Amino acid sequence: MVVILHALAHALALALALFTPAPALGSDAYTGPRAAAGNRLVVSPAGPYTSIHAALANARDGDTIEVRGGSYRGPLVIDKVVTLHGVGWPVIDNGGQGTVVTLASPGATLRGFEVRGSGVEPDQDHAGITLTAPRVVAEGNRLRDVLFGIYVANAPNAVVRGNDITSKPEYEQGRKGDGIRLWYSPNALVEGNTVHETRDVVIWYSEGVVLRQNSIERGRYGVHLMYCNRARIERNRLLDNSVGIFTMYSDDTIVRENLIRGQRGPSGYALGFKDSVNVDVHDNVLVDNRAGVFLDNTPFGQGYARFERNALAFNDVGVILLTNARGNTFARNTFWENVEQVSIQGQGGAAASVNTWQGNYWSDYTGFDADNDGHGEVPYHSERLFENMTDRVPSLRALIYSPAAQAVEFAAATFPVMRPQPKMTDAAPSTHPMLLPDFAAPQQRNNAGMAAVAAALLAGSGLCATLAVIGEGRLTNRQNDAPGRAVVGQGVMLQVEQLTKQYGKTEVLRRVSFEAARGEALALWGPNGAGKTPTELSSSRLRSMRARLQYIRCTP
Amino acid sequence: MSSAVRKPRKLTQWGVFTMDLTFVWVIAWRELREALRHKWLWFFATGFAVLALALSQAGLATAGYAGLGGFGRTAASLINVILLFAPLIGLSVGAGTLAGDRERGTLTYLMAQPVSRADIFWGKALGAAVAVASALALGFGLAALGLAAARAGRATVYLSLVVYTFLLAFAALAMGFVIGTLARKSAAAIGVALVVWLVLVFAGDLGVMGVTVSLRPSPDALLAMLLVNPLQVFKLGAVYGLRATLDTLGVAGQYAVFRFGAALPWLLAGLLAGWAILCFGLAYALFNRRGDL
Incomplete structure (x- = not known):
């Protein structure tokens, strides 16, 4: 019973550690002796051992070295089958030299350390932790200020679990090392790690x-997979990397239940496959990337590539198919508000029929579902003239969103002679989008900001309208009533002297003078053409008149 | 004599450019009031409001995708509507203002008053600008209300869209003032304004499209062609505000971000403001040189 409880508590703590952000990865989760057959050697600043090297020298296979707090010098090469267990985040610092910790003995474990200060030479693979033996475990460590994070080379069945990894912050992305690099390490398990601001996570030449x-956040390649058959990539979160998961020359890959959001680099694919075959991609959520899926020569040779029940939302392009990508199946996916749902790129232009589209939901579908079976009766065609043009001349993308582009689409839709070849056809598209799975559900945000913006705009608009109605009268009246504005003196309001007006050579008025007093009504009387209007207008400063005008006060 | 009898006023003088701010205000109020009394401004305002509200709600309906807050066809449609409406409102209000006053004879009457040309022009420009801004603010406000109710949208991003739209509308308004200054009849002014609108909205871009397809210009040449049109400037600014990148716009957008970096939004806003200032200045110069009648 106690054993079961203990195991449960451990699992719970581990789960907590995995699902909470990095700093909360408490070492408390790893306290307590594990079922180790050997002895327990304690290292702490107060002894009994004060250096990890000394404890390691005295340890035998199967021992556990428990390190309690403190800061220790690297480099550390663990060449015995021991478990190094950090309590209270002991630090191993190599001061910017070489690799900090090397796990070189099969089954050795490093757990609960802060590892920092590796060297900076990329060609020497300077890393925080290097795993070079089968079945080694790096678990629950924190890696800071290291070039590469965890480097797994020739370590079959290695376990990299629950580590929090970031590279040297002062380097720009290309100069940083990879968060995790796996090399010739089949059947390795990489689980529950948080990798942020590193270069890539690279998995090469490793089966299973x-x-x-x-x-994996804010890196370059979220996951770069090459020559890796039978890989399983599931329930990861890839946020704001340049590229999400890119798979090359790898067969029998399963990619499922991943959330991939905001891959925005020059390529910016959430999922990319090149020369890969037998690919199963299902239940992923691909949001707000430059492209949801990119397929180059996939499936490769005899085999399949299946994309089912994925949600592709708000990407610039939902799926990019190069013309050599033939034989893919897209079924029951949701294409939600991608700027361009499907793009076919490359020479030659593929026939719409080389890939299979079945029962996907398309947010721009305009057909209907008469018999209520959840599938539209009208096929969904992706046939947009302007999109076809941008597929052919990519720099035309500069004009998307502009009404001219809309006009081209409208013309194409209205005049059949301009209708483009359909890129693809989904004969019976779904009329119901799939529900977003829980792992991708957006957080409810407090939207007080938007409400405030709305209130401010409406208030501003209303205020202008109100002021326009009431404000003008008040302003004018105030001006009229203003003391000191009234004329002082003899009450002369207007004095016109020597007013002359010519239309061309015709003189209409010659040196007319008059004045008007306050309260006085002055009438201009005369036949047509006598010059009444110019005289009236000249009680002003119209420039086409010439007069010496003593202007005193005028209230319109 | 006049200085003896008149209380000193808030006279603002830059060289030959004399303005009495009191008169400017009065004329601006009057212009605002007249503009708001016109039915078509409300027609535009409600049309824009209904479309903006409908578009902001369209993508939010089902399946929980709204909170993902992406930038899809919905936002694209909103930009589309703005690209159609804001220049239309600005151009038609601007063209109608001075031309309409001249046609009714009220402009001559106003110029017969002891106010300077600058007072009249800038008062009218200010009043028309406020009228256009409040018409647009109504639409944006209603749409924002809808978005807030659906817990979507981000306030700062939305505000940047509003600011760029205002700038675009002011630039169009200034162009309209140029037309209105030159035209004798209001109908002619509105007609010319519609042609200009058509050129800005469709013909210019179709031209760029043709050049792009046939000549395949380099990214910087393409970007330069875009920046000539204030509508495209607005679009770059709006997309950059929503996205903080112009990758969506292909190689020309990427080049813009690469070339100008963090200064890009200021550059774009400055270009729009420049259009407004340039055209208002031109309109004022023309207005100042024109005869009274």
């Missing part, structure tokens, strides 16, 4: 790797 529940 499992990547699960990692959070």
Whole structure:
């Protein structure tokens, strides 16, 4: 019973550690002796051992070295089958030299340390932790100020779990090291790690790797997979990298239940496949990337590539198919508000029929579902003239969103002679979008800001309208009533002297003079053409008149 | 004599450019009031409001995608509506203002008053600008209300869209003032304004489209062609505000971000403001040189 409880508590703590952000990865989760057969050697600043090296020298295979707090010098090469167990975040610092910790003995474990200060030479693979033996475990560590994070080379069945990894903050992205690099390490497990602000996570030449529940943010390649058959990539979160998951020359890959959002680099694919075959991609949520899926020569050779029940929302392009991508199946996916739902790029232009589209939901579908079976009776065609033009001349994308582009689409839709070849056809599209799975559900945000903006705009608009109605009268009246504005003196309001007006050579008025007193009514009387209007207008400063005008006060 | 009898006024003088701010205010109020009394401004305002509200709600309906807050066809449609409406409102209000007053004879009457040309022009410009801004603010306000109710949208991003729209509308208004200054009849002014609108909205872009397809210009040449048109300037600014990148706009957009970096939004806003200032200045110069009748 106690054993079960203990196991449960451990699992719970581990789960907590995995699902909470990095700093909360408490070492408390790893306290307590594990079922280790050997002895327990304690290292702490107060002893009994004060250096990890000394404890390691005295340890035998199967021992556990418990390190309690403090800061220790690297480099550390663990060449015995021991478990190094950090309590209270002991630090191993190599002061900017070489690799900090190397796990070189099969089954050795490093857990609960802060590892920092590796060297900076990329060609020497300077890393925080390097795993070089089968079944080694790096678990629940914190890696800071290291070039590469965890470097797994020739370590089959290695476990990299629950680490929080970031590279050297002062370097720009290309100069940083990879958060995790796996090299010739089949069946490795990479699980529950948080990798942020590093270069790539690279998985090369390794069969049967499992990547699960990692959070990879603000890097270059979220996951770069090459020559890796039978990989399983599931329930990871990839946020704001340049590229999400890119798979090359790898067969039998499963990619499922990942959330990939905001991949915005020059390529910016959430999921990319090149020369890969037997690909199963299902239940992923791909949001706000430059492209949801990119397919180059996939499926490669004999085999399949299936994309099912994925949600592709708010990407610039939902799916990019190069013309060599033939034989893919897209079924029951939701294409939600991608600026361009499907793009076919490359020479030659593929026939619409080389890939299969079945029962996907399209947010721009305009058909209907008469028999209420959840599928539209009218096929969904992606046939947009301007999109076809941009597929052919990519720089035309500069004009998307502009009414001219809309006009081209409208013309294409209205005049059949201009209708383009359909890029694809979904014969019976779904009329119901799939529900967003829980792992992708957006957080409810407090939207007081938007409400405030709305209130401010409406208030501003209303205020202007109100002021326009009441304000003008008040302003004018105030001006009229203003003391000191009234004329002082003899009450002369207007004095016109020597007013002359000519239309061309015809003189209409010659040196007319008059004045008007306050309260006095002055009438201009005369036949047509006598010059009444110019005289009236000249009680002013119209420039086409010439007069010496003593202007005193005029209230319109 | 006049200085003896008149209380000193808030006279603002820059060289030959003399303005009495009191008169400017009075004329601006009057212009605002007249503009708001016109049915078509309300027609535009409600049309814009209904479309903006409908578009902001269209993408928010089902399946929980709204909170993802992406930038999809919905936002694109909103930009589209703004691109159609804001220049239309600005151009028609601007063209109608001075031309209409001249046609009714009220402009001559006003010029017969002891106010300077600058007072009249800038008062009218200010009043028309406030009228246009409040018409647009109504639409944006209602749409924002809808978005807030649906817990979507981000306040700062939305505000940047509003600011760019105001700038675009002011630039169009200034162009309208140029037309209105030159025209004798209000109908002619509105007609010319509609042609200009058509050129800005469709013909110019179709031209750019043709050049792009046939000549394949380099990214900087393409960007330069875009920046000539204030509508495209607005679009770059709006997309950049919503996205903080112009990747969506292909290589020309990427080049713009690469070339100008963080200064880009200021550059674009400055270009729009420049259009407004240039055209208002031109309109004033023309207005100042024109005869009274």
